[in-house]
Amino acid sequence: MNLIIGAFTIGLILSLLSLGMLISFRMIRFTDITVDGSITLGASLTAVLIMAGWSPWLATLAAFMAGMIAGSITGILYTRFKIQEILAGILMMTALYSINLRIMGKSNIPLLDTKTVSQIPEQLLLSASGGESKMLIAGWQVSLIDLSVLISSTFLCLVIGWLLYHFLLTHYGTALRATGNNVQMVRAQGINNNKMIIFGLALSNGLVALSGALLAQYQGFADVQMGIGMMVWGLASIIIGEALVGKTNIWTTITGAVLGTILFRLLIAIALRWGLNPNDLKLVTALFVFAALVAPQLFKSFHKKFTKSSNHA
Amino acid sequence: MLKIQDVSKTFFPHTVNEVQALQNIDLTIDEGSFTCIIGTNGSGKSTLLNAVAGTFIPDSGTIHIDGLEISSWTEYQRARLIGRVFQNPFAGTAAEMTIAENIVLAMKRGKMHPLTIALNKKVKSEISDRIRMLKMGLEDRLDNPIGTLSGGQRQALTLLMATWLRPRLLLLDEHTAALDPKSAAKIAELTSEIIKEEKLTALMVTHSMQQAVDMPDRIVMMHRGKIVEDYQKEHKKRVRIADLLDTFDRVQKRELFDESVAKLLIREYI
Numbered sequence: 001m002n003l004i005i006g007a008f009t010i011g012l013i014l015s016l017l018s019l020g021m022l023i024s025f026r027m028i029r030f031t032d033i034t035v036d037g038s039i040t041l042g043a044s045l046t047a048v049l050i051m052a053g054w055s056p057w058l059a060t061l062a063a064f065m066a067g068m069i070a071g072s073i074t075g076i077l078y079t080r081f082k083i084q085e086i087l088a089g090i091l092m093m094t095a096l097y098s099i100n101l102r103i104m105g106k107s108n109i110p111l112l113d114t115k116t117v118s119q120i121p122e123q124l125l126l127s128a129s130g131g132e133s134k135m136l137i138a139g140w141q142v143s144l145i146d147l148s149v150l151i152s153s154t155f156l157c158l159v160i161g162w163l164l165y166h167f168l169l170t171h172y173g174t175a176l177r178a179t180g181n182n183v184q185m186v187r188a189q190g191i192n193n194n195k196m197i198i199f200g201l202a203l204s205n206g207l208v209a210l211s212g213a214l215l216a217q218y219q220g221f222a223d224v225q226m227g228i229g230m231m232v233w234g235l236a237s238i239i240i241g242e243a244l245v246g247k248t249n250i251w252t253t254i255t256g257a258v259l260g261t262i263l264f265r266l267l268i269a270i271a272l273r274w275g276l277n278p279n280d281l282k283l284v285t286a287l288f289v290f291a292a293l294v295a296p297q298l299f300k301s302f303h304k305k306f307t308k309s310s311n312h313a
Numbered sequence: 314m315l316k317i318q319d320v321s322k323t324f325f326p327h328t329v330n331e332v333q334a335l336q337n338i339d340l341t342i343d344e345g346s347f348t349c350i351i352g353t354n355g356s357g358k359s360t361l362l363n364a365v366a367g368t369f370i371p372d373s374g375t376i377h378i379d380g381l382e383i384s385s386w387t388e389y390q391r392a393r394l395i396g397r398v399f400q401n402p403f404a405g406t407a408a409e410m411t412i413a414e415n416i417v418l419a420m421k422r423g424k425m426h427p428l429t430i431a432l433n434k435k436v437k438s439e440i441s442d443r444i445r446m447l448k449m450g451l452e453d454r455l456d457n458p459i460g461t462l463s464g465g466q467r468q469a470l471t472l473l474m475a476t477w478l479r480p481r482l483l484l485l486d487e488h489t490a491a492l493d494p495k496s497a498a499k500i501a502e503l504t505s506e507i508i509k510e511e512k513l514t515a516l517m518v519t520h521s522m523q524q525a526v527d528m529p530d531r532i533v534m535m536h537r538g539k540i541v542e543d544y545q546k547e548h549k550k551r552v553r554i555a556d557l558l559d560t561f562d563r564v565q566k567r568e569l570f571d572e573s574v575a576k577l578l579i580r581e582y583i
Contacts, residue, residue: 171431181407188397
C-alpha cells in the first residue's frame with residue numbers, strides 16, 4: 001500500500017513535468033533539453049528558500065518563476081541568436097548545472113523536518129485522527145504524512161491541469177498550438193511565432209521547475225544530479241499517456257500525460273520491487289522510449305510486408 | 314494603394330548560383346483593382362509577391378501600402394494589412410487543429426490574442442454561417458481536424474481565412490496550381506466572387522493563361538526579374554490567350570537574340 005501511495009504521489013508530482021514537456025514537445029514541437037536543468041533549478045531554489053525560512057508556497061512559486069526565466073533564455077537563444085534547438089537546450093542545461101550549485105552552495109541540501117506545501121492537509125488529518133501518525137485505510141496502515149502529500153499533490157495537479165486546459169483553449173493558447181503545427185500559417189495570420197516559442201518554453205520550464213520544487217519537498221532533499229534523464233522520463237510518460245488515452249483533443253492529451261506519468265511510475269516501482277537494479281533504471285527508460293519511437297515504423301513495415309505476401313498468395 | 318518602387322533582390326550574390334530575381338521593379342496597384350502577374354518559371358513573379366508579403370527583405374527599394382512604408386516590417390506585422398493564399402494547399406492551415414480553431418485564428422489576424430476562451434457557441438455559429446457559402450458541407454464538420462479535408466477544401470478555407478477580416482491587400486500565389494482541374498476551377502470562381510463582393514485589392518500570380526485573361530482587370534508580365542509587359546484597362550479587355558503567348562515568344566526570342574549576339578561578339582573579339 002505504501003508502495004502504491006508513494007508511486008502515485010511521485011507520479012502526480014512528475015506529471016507536472018510531463019505537462020510542461022507536453023507544451024514544448026507536443027504543442028510548439030521544440031525538443032527542449034533544458035528540462036534536465038530546470039527541474040533541478042526548481043528543487044534547489046525551493047530547498048534553499050525553505051531553509052531560509054520562506055513559506056513553502058512562496059518558495060514553490062519562486063521555483064516556477066525561475067523555471068520560466070530559464071525556459072525563456074533557451075527560447076531567446078533559439079529565436080534571437082539562431083542556435084539550433086537541441087544545442088540551445090544543452091547550453092542552458094549546462095549553465096544551469098553551475099547555477100544550481102551556486103544556489104545551493106553544495107551539491108545536496110537535506111530538507112528534514114521543514115515545512116512543506118502539504119502542511120495544511122497534514123494538520124487536518126492529524127487533528128482528525130486525534131494525534132495518531134498512522135491511519136487504517138481498508139485494513140492497511142497508512143502514514144498520515146504520506147497521505148497528506150498525496151492529497152496536496154493531487155490538489156495541485158488538478159488545479160494546474162485545469163488551468164492549462166483552459167489556457168490552451170484561449171485565443172493565445174490556440175495561437176501557441178498552431179505555432180508547432182504550421183509556422184507559415186501562423187506568420188500569415190499575424191502571429192509572432194518567435195514570441196510564441198519563447199513563451200511556450202517559459203511556461204513549459206516553469207511547470208518543470210514546479211515539479212522539481214514539489215519533488216524536493218516530498219523526497220526531503222534537493223540534489224544537483226536529480227535532473228539527469230528527467231527529459232527522457234517525461235517523454236516516456238507522455239508516450240504511455242498517448243497510447244493509453246489518445247491525443248484526439250486537449251482534454252485527452254492532458255489527462256493522458258498525467259495518467260501516463262502515474263502508470264510509468266507504478267511500473268518502475270513494481271520493477272524495482274521485483275529486483276531491477278536502480279542503476280539500470282535510466283537505461284531501461286531510454287530503451288523504452290527507443291522502442292516506443294521505433295515500434296510504429298516497425299509495425300508499419302511489417303504490416304506492408306504482410307499484406308504484400310498475402311496478395312501474392 | 315500598393316506602391317513598389319525600385320525593388321531589387323539578388324539571391325546567392327557573388328556565387329556561381331547568383332540569381333537576379335528582381336531587378337528595379339516599379340509597380341503601382343490601385344485601390345480595388347485585381348492584378349495578375351504572369352511569367353515563365355524563374356521570372357520572379359512569386360519572388361515579387363513574397364517581397365510584398367515580407368518573406369524576405371529586398372536588397373533595395375521601398376514598398377508602401379496606403380502610404381505606410383512597410384519595407385522593414387516583418388512578415389507577421391504585415392499580416393495586419395495582407396491576407397495570403399499559398400500555392401501549397403496545405404500551407405495555409407494547421408493540419409492537426411480543427412476547422413473552427415483554424416478559423417478563429419483568422420478572426421484575430423494581426424490583432425491581439427487575448428486570454429479568453431476562443432471558441433464558444435456564438436463564435437461557432439458565426440463560423441458555420443460563413444462557411445456555408447462554400448457549399449462543401451464543412452459547416453457540419455467544424456470540430457474535425459483540417460488535415461482530414463481534401464486540398465481543394467483546405468484551399469477554399471484558406472481563401473476564406475485570408476479574407477475573413479477584410480485585408481487591405483490579398484496576395485494569391487498560384488493558389489490553384491496544385492489542385493485537380495475541377496477544384497482549381499471552383500477555387501478560381503470562389504476567388505473572383507469574394508474579390509468582387511468585398512471589393513478587395515488583389516494581386517495574383519498564376520501559371521494559367523485562361524485565369525489571367527478571365528479573372529483580373531490588369532495583367533503584368535514578368536521575365537528574368539523585370540516587368541516586360543503591362544496590359545491595363547481597355548488594352549487588357551482586348552487581350553486574348555494567343556496575344557499573351559505571342560508576347561512570351563517575342564520576349565524569349567529577343568533574349569535568345571541577345572544571347573547569340575553576345576556569343577558572336579565574344580567569339581569575334583576576345
